[in-house]
Amino acid sequence: MNETLQRYxxxxxxxxxxRTKKQKTVMIGAAAICILLIAAAAFLSTRTTxxxxxxxxxxxxxxxxxxxxxTRGVVSEIAxxxxxxxxxxxxxxxxxxxxxxxxxxKSGSIDYSFFSQNAGIGMTENEFNVLKLxxxxxxxxxxxxxxxxxxxxxxxxxxxxxGIFVNDSSExxxxxxxxxxxxxxxxxxxxxxxxxHLAAKSIPNLPTDNIVITNQFFEYFDLKNKQNSSSxxxxxxxxxxxxxxxxxxxxxxxxxxxTLMGQDKVVVSVTADIDFTQENREENLVTPVDExxxxxxxxxxxxxxxxxxxxxxxxxxxxxxxxNDEPAGTDSYLATGDSSGDYERIEETINNEVNxxxxxxxxxxxxxxxxxxxxxxxxxxxxxxxxxxxxxxxxITQILGTVVRTxxxxxxxxxxxxxxxxxxxxxxxxxxxFNGKVEFTNETSTSIPWWIYAIGGVLLLIIVxxxxxxxxxxxxxxxxxxxxxxxxxxxxxxxxxxxxxxxxTVRRKQLEKxxxxxxxxxxxxxxxxxxxx
Numbered sequence: 001m002n003e004t005l006q007r008y009x010x011x012x013x014x015x016x017x018x019r020t021k022k023q024k025t026v027m028i029g030a031a032a033i034c035i036l037l038i039a040a041a042a043f044l045s046t047r048t049t050x051x052x053x054x055x056x057x058x059x060x061x062x063x064x065x066x067x068x069x070x071t072r073g074v075v076s077e078i079a080x081x082x083x084x085x086x087x088x089x090x091x092x093x094x095x096x097x098x099x100x101x102x103x104x105x106k107s108g109s110i111d112y113s114f115f116s117q118n119a120g121i122g123m124t125e126n127e128f129n130v131l132k133l134x135x136x137x138x139x140x141x142x143x144x145x146x147x148x149x150x151x152x153x154x155x156x157x158x159x160x161x162x163g164i165f166v167n168d169s170s171e172x173x174x175x176x177x178x179x180x181x182x183x184x185x186x187x188x189x190x191x192x193x194x195x196x197h198l199a200a201k202s203i204p205n206l207p208t209d210n211i212v213i214t215n216q217f218f219e220y221f222d223l224k225n226k227q228n229s230s231s232x233x234x235x236x237x238x239x240x241x242x243x244x245x246x247x248x249x250x251x252x253x254x255x256x257x258x259t260l261m262g263q264d265k266v267v268v269s270v271t272a273d274i275d276f277t278q279e280n281r282e283e284n285l286v287t288p289v290d291e292x293x294x295x296x297x298x299x300x301x302x303x304x305x306x307x308x309x310x311x312x313x314x315x316x317x318x319x320x321x322x323x324n325d326e327p328a329g330t331d332s333y334l335a336t337g338d339s340s341g342d343y344e345r346i347e348e349t350i351n352n353e354v355n356x357x358x359x360x361x362x363x364x365x366x367x368x369x370x371x372x373x374x375x376x377x378x379x380x381x382x383x384x385x386x387x388x389x390x391x392x393x394x395x396i397t398q399i400l401g402t403v404v405r406t407x408x409x410x411x412x413x414x415x416x417x418x419x420x421x422x423x424x425x426x427x428x429x430x431x432x433x434f435n436g437k438v439e440f441t442n443e444t445s446t447s448i449p450w451w452i453y454a455i456g457g458v459l460l461l462i463i464v465x466x467x468x469x470x471x472x473x474x475x476x477x478x479x480x481x482x483x484x485x486x487x488x489x490x491x492x493x494x495x496x497x498x499x500x501x502x503x504x505t506v507r508r509k510q511l512e513k514x515x516x517x518x519x520x521x522x523x524x525x526x527x528x529x530x531x532x533x
Contacts, residue, residue, distance in 0.1 A: 015477060023469060030466045050077050050086035053095060056151060057083050068104055069095070133157060140202050144179065147191055152180035157203055174210040175199050181215045196223045238276050241366055246270045253373060253403060257396065265378045267434070273370035275409075279363040287355040296352030308343035367409040373400050374428045382433040393429055400427045 019027070053076075054065060062082050069076040069087065074095065077086045087095055137155040144153035160171035177199065181187075196208045213221040250270040257266040289296045375396065379388035401423045408418065515522040 015473075019473075023473075026462075026466060026469060030462075048075060049089045050075075051089045051092055052079075052084050053087045053092055055080070055084045057085065065099065065104060068099065068102070133159060136203065140175075140177075140199060143198050143202065144177065144195065147195060149182050149185040149187060149191070150179050151182060154178045154180075155199075159203075160205075171205075172210055173203050173206040175203060175206060175212070177211070177213045179213065179215045179221075181217075187221065192221045192223060195221065238274070238366075241276075242272060242274050245274065245368065246272050249371070249373070249403065249407060253375070253400070256399065257375065257377070260396075261377060264434075265380075267376040269374040271372045271374075272368055275367045275369040276365060277363075277367075278365045279361075281361050281363075283357070283359040283361065285355075285357040285359070287357065289353070289355060296354040298350050299353045300351040302347075302349040304345075304347040306343070306345035306347075368407055369409065370426070371404050371407050372426045372428075373404060374430075375400065376430045376432065376434070378434045379431055385431050385433075388431050393431065396429055397424075397427060400429070 016024070054061075057065070059082050062078060062085055065085050066076060066078065069085075074087055074091060078084070079086055137157055140157070141153040141155045144150055144155070154177070156176045158174045160173060177195070179195075192213075195213055196211055199211050199213075200206050200208050208223055211223075215221070247270075249272070250268050253270070254263075254266060254268045257268065260266075288294050377388065377393075377396065379385050381387040401420070404423050404426050405418055410418070511522070514525070
């Protein structure tokens with residue numbers, strides 16, 4: 001066994017000494033990489049992944065759970081400043097069940113279950129009231145925790161003392177609540193109302209005005225009643241509409257001038273004056289059908305003609321004069337001497353139909369009463385304002401004038417007519433270099449960097465080279481072993497037979513063995529003997 005081992009060791013030493021320095025370096029590097037890969041795989045396969053078992057714990061709760069886990073021999077780790085305890089991932093579910101069966105974690109707070117567990121006849125009324133108040137605070141805090149965005153809650157309730165007599169007026173309760181909220185979480189108005197309503201409905205005789213809610217950052221959550229916030233909501237809505245109009249005009253002008261001059265060469269500011277007067281009116285109009293002749297459509301007509309001819313004296317002559325030389329009346333005539341008379345009467349009545357229009361008009365809730373646009377343009381050569389020709393400035397001014405003219409409501413405009421001079425007063429175009437321009441860094445590419453591909457290619461090339469060198473070395477080793485077998489010397493093997501053999505018999509057996517195993521050497525030996533003879 002030792003001789004075989006020494007023979008293999010000798011072959012290894014001979015093979016190593018026959019390698020070049022470069023081949024030795026490559027082989028050592030390949031072996032080191034293999035060892036590192038095996039070690040990394042072993043580390044990853046044997047590493048224990050720890051996940052949170054409980055979070056948002058108090059230090060006392062963390063200590064109790066840590067002690068229980070150490071007693072069980074479970075690997076654990078404390079994180080997040082002592083508020084979180086981590087255990088192996090595969091043991092989380094079983095540990096939660098086992099710890100819950102032991103009543104761990106114990107928060108130390110009193111809820112309504114305390115009375116069922118510790119009810120006794122020896123409890124005084126004061127003790128009962130204290131425990132009841134503590135239980136109310138705990139239950140209300142648990143309700144608050146159910147709201148999205150609330151991690152924890154602390155509640156302080158002040159209950160007034162009951163009067164001795166029935167007719168005593170009862171005082172109102174008050175509550176102070178501190179919430180531990182998620183950083184950056186924005187509460188909606190409905191969530192704030194839910195918090196106030198939970199507190200108001202959980203505590204007897206507690207109005208919402210006596211509730212104060214804040215978070216750990218001293219930010220107050222105010223309850224906005226509709227009666228108190230009508231004016232505020234109206235102002236907020238009007239302000240939002242004003243900002244939206246200004247933003248739309250600013251974006252439109254910015255895109256248009258940015259395409260003309262370059263996005264980083266133009267800065268646009270828009271100010272708008274909005275008329276939020278809303279008018280509801282009713283109009284009852286009567287107009288002729290034929291507006292040119294101011295006539296309607298005749299729906300009925302009546303014409304009466306009367307004639308009379310007779311010999312009797314008819315009324316006529318010169319009207320008699322009254323006092324002050326005035327006519328006495330249309331029916332007073334002086335008699336004439338003519339005894340004949342004629343009478344004719346024509347009466348025509350026409351009923352015309354006209355247009356009757358009834359309108360209920362609701363004016364638009366807002367109108368753009370005035371608009372101002374301020375534009376700053378950086379010339380193509382930042383330090384040379386003259387590099388921007390005056391024709392380009394005039395084009396920008398004309399574009400802005402068109403935007404102002406089409407945006408301002410004609411009825412709500414302060415001036416009776418938007419003249420060119422009035423529009424020019426609403427536009428300012430300033431040409432100057434931008435000294436406060438913000439330089440943005442190029443966005444990082446999400447693609448794989450080129451050097452990753454380069455390293456991968458080099459590693460692949462090294463692996464292929466190692467495989468090639470290993471195969472080549474194996475072939476060379478095989479060839480050397482074959483040559484050693486062919487050139488090996490013939491050793492005199494001791495005969496194991498116990499019978500005595502002569503010298504000639506021994507030589508004959510050796511020649512026969514050599515002729516079978518090495519015919520070429522045997523032929524060389526024969527030629528040598530023949531040549532000597």
